[in-house]
Amino acid sequence: MDLKNNLRTETGWEVIEKSFDPAQVVTTGSNFMIGNGYLGYRGTFEDWGPDEYVACIVTDTWDQAEGSSMSELCNVPNGLYTALRVDGEPCSLNPASIRDYRHQLDLRYGVNTRSVVWEGQNGQKIAWESRKFASSHNPHLLVQRYRFKALANGVVELKTGISGDVWSLGGEHFSQCIPLEFANGLLALSLETRETGISIAVVEGIRLEGKTPEKVWTSTEGKSIFRIFRFRMEAGEDVVFEKVVGITHSNEVEEPLRSAREEVSDALDQGYEALWTAHSKPWEAFWDGADLQIEGDPEAQVLARFNLYQSYIATPTHANLPVGARGLSCQVYQGAAFWDQETYNLPMFAFTHQEIAHRLVAYRYDTLDGARRKARKLGYYGAFYAWTSGKTGDELFPDFFFTDVLTGRPIRNHFNCWQIHISPDVVYGIWLYYQASGNWEFMLEQGAEVLFEVAQFLVSRVHFKMDKNRYEILRVLGPDEYHENVDNNAYTNYLSQFSLVKACQVFDRMKEEHPGRLAALLEKTGIPARAREDWNDIADRLYLPAPDPETGVIEQFDGYFGLEDIRPDALRKRLIDPGEYWGWPNGIAVHTQVLKQADVIQLLAMLDGFPKEVLTANYEYYEPRTEHGSSLSPSVHALVACKAGHHEEAYRYFLESATIDLYNASKKVMSGGSFLGGIHTAAAGGVWIIIVRGFAGFELTDAGVAFSPALPAHWKTLRFALKVRGCRLEVVLSPNGIRVHGAPENPGKIHIRLPGAQAWVGPGETLGV
Amino acid sequence: MDLKNNLRTETGWEVIEKSFDPAQVVTTGSNFMIGNGYLGYRGTFEDWGPDEYVACIVTDTWDQAEGSSMSELCNVPNGLYTALRVDGEPCSLNPASIRDYRHQLDLRYGVNTRSVVWEGQNGQKIAWESRKFASSHNPHLLVQRYRFKALANGVVELKTGISGDVWSLGGEHFSQCIPLEFANGLLALSLETRETGISIAVVEGIRLEGKTPEKVWTSTEGKSIFRIFRFRMEAGEDVVFEKVVGITHSNEVEEPLRSAREEVSDALDQGYEALWTAHSKPWEAFWDGADLQIEGDPEAQVLARFNLYQSYIATPTHANLPVGARGLSCQVYQGAAFWDQETYNLPMFAFTHQEIAHRLVAYRYDTLDGARRKARKLGYYGAFYAWTSGKTGDELFPDFFFTDVLTGRPIRNHFNCWQIHISPDVVYGIWLYYQASGNWEFMLEQGAEVLFEVAQFLVSRVHFKMDKNRYEILRVLGPDEYHENVDNNAYTNYLSQFSLVKACQVFDRMKEEHPGRLAALLEKTGIPARAREDWNDIADRLYLPAPDPETGVIEQFDGYFGLEDIRPDALRKRLIDPGEYWGWPNGIAVHTQVLKQADVIQLLAMLDGFPKEVLTANYEYYEPRTEHGSSLSPSVHALVACKAGHHEEAYRYFLESATIDLYNASKKVMSGGSFLGGIHTAAAGGVWIIIVRGFAGFELTDAGVAFSPALPAHWKTLRFALKVRGCRLEVVLSPNGIRVHGAPENPGKIHIRLPGAQAWVGPGETLGV
Ligand SMILES: [Ca+2]
């Protein structure tokens, strides 16, 4: 079927670009990318360079480029560089010379394929096709099969190798770049990063089939190394080569260059088909656990899979590392984790692939020392997680980020020091993983330490209001970044209480069941045993802005209702420059009720137990006041619209969230006009949340699993699987009902509640209504 | 002697403008003004109008002009309007036509005199002189004697009456303006203010002497009414008239027009000499109490008197009304009291004219309800005094005041809601008055109620930090307005503790001595008796930023030392527009240590008991970081420089403070380029503080009076009187020592401590070293 934005799909498992559109280079490069959580390779053409945003972003390579004060992941040299010339004319892609074109992303296996028929200015004609994937079996490897076929007689020059001429957002990262050619024919660039001194190796090898070249030579040009093959070809002749690129770095292996050489040699020996077979298995396992099958809405089907695909390739599965806010699609947002990791990216993995979810929560444990350092630096104690968290968990977000486009002055935003909900959000994520997996040993070994240190941070952060007999949390920034410097932000206060309660629960269970391990943890962390009483006291007396008794609306923060009540569209007219930041310190939204995203909606999306009237009242109050300046906003609106009974709006927000990237629907420009491409991984994660938690109404409580479906009216069926505490549940929804089937291999019974029926469902059993 | 800025003095009792300088119209109009605390009449020429900032500002006439949202005092029509024409040519002041010129302000009696010899384009020649004062006996009256003399034959037309064509900062205030001519020859304008509906009457009468006019007629022109006299004059002939203008309004008298008519008629009957005699007595009494006699520094002498003069005429003595930040010299700052009233204006009166000081503190009692309303409106209780306080004490300061000159956007400053030190400052003033006067009955009747309500406000405002076992005061703005939104501002916290301690002391003494009155007060205010324990607890555990153990420096607020450490001159280079506001939200000083004024210096100037090392350390730290963007800044620097032993700098800051107005030294432009004229009454009050508290080292403690002199090296003597608890002390300092004489009429002994001597000094006794 045809999709928007010049796209179509055939089976719901692929996205096809209908024709070449040079204006969409940024968007297509992100959407058609391949990756494996270790590296991301943009969906660009083989002969492109920095102007077309060619990038292969590698995780765990944080470095500050020359002249920059921002750490970012490196975009390494492009080992898949390949260019053709026919009779001296480069086979450049321009609409006038393209006779046939197909560009496809295969979602099931993460394969990017492209075929072109090209005609030159003097009648030259050639066809080529490439097919590439980032190995899911060995994440260091990019594998490509490339074929070209002369459609007229001519001299064809094939130039292929490693191009160092790639885009880098922050500037030059490599202080050293040594081109190497090895006796066995492999090419390599041996690099070293400027600030952090990481050694990175990019090794390339090819295996040529078919016609023998007339001449072959090697060329080093600047920071690049190529091999050039010259063929005198007759119409109908073709050449095929397989290429393997290996990328390793010293944060991961002892000797990057040697490892990469060995892996590339070995891979070339195995050959494309063997590499493909190894690669395909993890993908099949991924879809077996995570696929969302939708009948009756082919657009929704492909959108769901596209977002699952992007979620998966953005997430490191080989090590405990963060999910970047733009994944590995570009260097924007520093390849670092934000609060979105726990609130948007984690849920899908927590209920489908717990081994990956475990990596994400373990990453937060691994970065606890960074969070401790941040807390101490700001005058607190415990763990204050970084707003922008890389390898160590030290704060990467700079004090000055935006520039005031009207004056050119830097703006001091306080995302790094006032957006304290990040710490409770980390606890939320740990609790979610623990609830889903039942992994109490993880909690004992790692989770409890995070929970306790976050609780301690809150002890050091809250203030007590004597005359009101309550704790307050002052001067914060909620998820709604247009209102800095507010008190008693509803989201922050509720989530803080949540994390204090969980800390107390874990403390109590450890005291009961594992007193020795509790004592050891307290000794290790220096937390006094009586701290648990502080946590409990704060949880007890922390001010939680309640639904207004008359309207049911929860005030986003103290004084919010007193701000100017204007709507986003009317407010937008006050912009002097369209690139202005709307928030602190003097943006147009600051003194108004207009929100970047609605914190109360976010809260209602995350914590269960609010009555439906409250959900409805808050949805109806906040929705028209929300500008959706964040890509995180539509998905929680979709979810809460579901719960609030606004089904059409829920579907509209689902579409909005699911198409932010694919339909290039995110037109938001950052202040200062920074690069705006890249995959919005939180929105991608949000699509699973909307479908499973919203449309299927899935909820996990201490009692078990519950569903309150609100299926879009035109969907015939929705099928998906969940993993809960060791049990696989297969769920089928239709307009007539819902069936939940316990997989035969399940270790035991699990309690399921459906509208009008509930039961303990054992292995192989089904509950349906 | 010659002074700067085209001025000179002859005896130290007058300021003389040496020649007419049209460029100084704004400055001279303020400096040469006359007044009596009820009205201020700028030192402008009789025939001038709005372009020359003619103004007669009348207290207690707050009104919002058409289209304005700011209350300000009215500038009433100019009853002293007088213009001459000779042979049809207006005798306009332009340097080409002036043959002789003298403009003098007599400080001793508040008289403005001017004489001009004028020559026309056709050889006309005339001399005139005027002499005017604002009666100190009946403050409704302006009295003038005007004489002109033909120096060549010609037809002279004298036009005199009431001109409504005057400057008004905020716009038109009068919705009604009826010109009236009465049978007894009086002219009047009967006015009504637009917003507040105040009736104002301006009545004028003259008594003509000498030559009889050829023709007399009356003319109403717009909002003016004049009488025109035509004389055919020969060289040498002269005409003299006396004019009395009466100004009353309905906030003060029942029937303004009738009162003013009666008062003007009566005054004209009495005649100029009788009016002068009555006027001179309050002035003699003022100087008897307040004069600062300096031998050896004639410039300092006239500067001291000029500032005392301006302090006196700015201060309402007829009613409990505020001292405006620009007195009655113009409409800037809304004619309203700021915290300067207690900290800069009050001290001189408290130790020289306690009946006037009493009016100022009684004004704060009268406006307690306004302070209560403000507290409630912002979610607190008790008394949160207005940052900008007019008649009722309700907040006059708008939420949006400055405009960002770079973007044209309004700036939300938080002077009104975060500068909470105003309430402790009011307590400081009450305590100062009480200490100086010993007026315990005032404390019982009015002061205690203010102290208790301010203490209650603090209870509602502070937060307790459980883990640090201390109270904190968060999100404030100290006197240094470049740093909004700070925590634990040293000045605010110390002054808050001061006011809580005083509230407890008064509570305890009332409980002991006047339990019935205490009970009545608690019942009236609804303050529970246990509140006293809260006050004590907060005073006890309130965090007071202490001098750093190593450096002795007190941190101005939490995190101040971590800000960029740059000097004001270097910082100034970052301005894009010279009119930019330096402070919140994104001004150049916000993220630096550069201060508008130094809060710690202010604190050390006001509260005694800090060791000299601390004074020195803080002076040396903060002085180079202070931009002195406030006219309040130099005087506290002078005072603390004295105490810190930096005598030359103390004298330099004394000169700076004393000449802000007279030498037109205040070049500061407000953001948005508002009018910048007017008398800086706080700086005027500060001059007394520098000389008496700084150079003479006067201090009043519970034990008595002490002096630690630090006389400028070139001063031969400094003489002044003080009034302390009913005793008049006459103080003489010289480089050799100090003598303090108790006046014979003193009711008892008072304890005096001098360097190296102390004694109880009885009536007629002297202690000297
Ligand atoms: Ca709507």
Ligand SMILES: [Ca+2]
């Ligand atoms: Ca200095």
